[in-house]
Amino acid sequence: xxxxxxxxxxxxxAAEREVVAEVPVVLHVxxxxxxxxxxxxHELRFLVAGFLRLQGLxxxxxxxxxxxxxxxxxxxxAQVKKELPEKLKPVLTxxxxxxxxxSVPRVDAAQSAVENGKTYTPAAVFSMMDGLARKxxxxxxxxxxxSAAVGDGDVVLFSEDLGRHNTIDRIAGxxxxxxxxxxxxxxxxxxxxxxxxxxxxxxxGITVVASRTSPTGTAVKMAEEAGITMIGYVRADRFxxxxxxERIDLAAVAS
Numbered sequence: 001x002x003x004x005x006x007x008x009x010x011x012x013x014a015a016e017r018e019v020v021a022e023v024p025v026v027l028h029v030x031x032x033x034x035x036x037x038x039x040x041x042h043e044l045r046f047l048v049a050g051f052l053r054l055q056g057l058x059x060x061x062x063x064x065x066x067x068x069x070x071x072x073x074x075x076x077x078a079q080v081k082k083e084l085p086e087k088l089k090p091v092l093t094x095x096x097x098x099x100x101x102x103s104v105p106r107v108d109a110a111q112s113a114v115e116n117g118k119t120y121t122p123a124a125v126f127s128m129m130d131g132l133a134r135k136x137x138x139x140x141x142x143x144x145x146x147s148a149a150v151g152d153g154d155v156v157l158f159s160e161d162l163g164r165h166n167t168i169d170r171i172a173g174x175x176x177x178x179x180x181x182x183x184x185x186x187x188x189x190x191x192x193x194x195x196x197x198x199x200x201x202x203x204x205g206i207t208v209v210a211s212r213t214s215p216t217g218t219a220v221k222m223a224e225e226a227g228i229t230m231i232g233y234v235r236a237d238r239f240x241x242x243x244x245x246e247r248i249d250l251a252a253v254a255s
Contacts, residue, residue, distance in 0.1 A: 131158075146164045164192070198219050
């Protein structure tokens, strides 16, 4: 909680308000300091596992020899079977606080995984976005949080974090640890859709990405190349489809 002075209708009062928690997590992999992740302080094991998965360092739970997170000291340590490249060139992403990556996945490597995805009705898109809104407790409490969910009409996994890209990493990590196959599923997010998010979705085999806001132009181009249906500006009764509209069953509502 934080003490604030609230101005309202010409009057000033003292009040208490919840604020977003933020922690740095120093990640060591195979004894080497790899990155510092800036994140919300809950379920950090999912964040770390998903980050490593989407960096191509693990593909299965069995690829971890060990994984530990010390919340009190902001340190995470992983031992993985794969050897780390001798040189890693960090890529600063467009995430809040500037995210970090060491590789931006090539969409053609994931394209075959998303070419034959199932189709979805508009009702499924609205249902997923409604489910996302219902579960976004952090945002409802104090704002300043992004949320994401995956499912096939019903939410299967949900995540919340102060960083947009962290929400996807968290989902990737939880799915890995719980043995959930995300191929063909829909991803809904509260934030803007950028190229990094589309690349991560492609790696996970996700076929539809929907947002309450907008995609970037480059993200739309990448979604087209990757075979991903990109949907933006989902509201109560409308949305815009930017790529691969054939995956949305518009005939289901055609008069």
